[in-house]
Amino acid sequence: MPNSKPQKLKINEVGTRDGLQNEPIFVDTDDKIALVDELSGLGYAKIEVTSFTSPSAIPALRDAEVVMHRIQRMPGVVYTALIPNVRGGDRALECGVDEFNLVMSASETHNLANLRMTRSQSLTQLADVVRLAHNAQVPVNISLSCVFGCPMEGEVSESEVINLVGKFAELGAVGVTLCDTTGMAYPTQVTQVCEAVLKAYPGLNVTGHFHNTRGMGLTNVLAALQAGVTQFDMSLGGIGGCPYAPGASGNVATEDVVHMLNCMGYDTGLQIEGLIAAAHHLEALIGHDLPAQVSRSGPRLTRHDPPAGFEEIRERAWNREQSKGQI
Secondary structure, three states, rough: OOOOOOOOOOOEOOHHHHHHHHHOOOHHHHHHHHHHHHOOOOOOOOEEEEEEOOOOHHHHHHHOOOOOOOHHOOOOOOOEOOOHHHHHHHHHHOOOEEEEEEEEEOOOOHHHHHHOOHHHOOOOHHHHHHHHHHHOOOOOEEEEHHHOOOOEEOOOOHHHHHHHHHHHHOOOOEEEEEEOOOOOOHHHHHHHHHHHHHOHHHOEEEEEEEEOOOOOOOHHHHHHHOOOEEEEEHHHHHHHOOOOOOOOEEEEEEHHHHHHHHOOOOOOOOOOOHHHHHHHHHHHHOOOOOHHHHHHHHOOOOOOOOOOOHHHHHHHHHHHHHHHOOO
């Protein structure tokens, strides 16, 4: 449990990239910009705005440059983007991205399916992108997919995860995100892996990234907190997934996780009412219900009117109570 002084956590929004790239419809550029601007005022530590992947590969984010140029940047918020290669890095630098988020997988099979490269080839490419970022004095975070299991290979060894994180540290990354890409993680595993990474590389900023595929997303966030992780990715409304990871569903929903953490006394910097309003705007943009819970049910102290006829019910009950008292 948190101490008397609330523990400060950093919340990263990834729905505008990880979420929207998986939607079947193209969200209008002006609507994307308005959504990012709305989120910017809510208290996030970081917003993953878009991806500088080839427009043919991810057409949903083909407007990356326009969005990055036109968003209103709030002081204190880091505006990051997914950078797949040097070409993408050049495009991102032209837009003034605050951080490069690079991706590879802890699973060889998933890396080949997702990135069309072996892990060794990915590391070589990542090194080139990191060099580009360092020359421009832009920090680099590396998101490691399938840390807690691969839907094609099964278990992923903890030693392999530690080895890959070490390679990222050698490259000069300032942070690593441990991704539960298809929701295969379970709490005791999460605590063990996160503790091992934090112990091995105490200088790295470690972020937890969980999916709710099997209903353990919130408990896995708590397990990572127990291990000492204080920064988390999450997606507004719980949208997202991975097209190259069979069975993947959306990320843990921002409003659900923040509601839980705020109730527990943690300082997330975010107010649930603003998140719920933003989730309703997002739902209108994508045209279908969100998997999140809190944006439907409201916070735990949401009040509702008593049922019809309640005053009569109460009066009858009171009269019965009075009659008993007179006997």
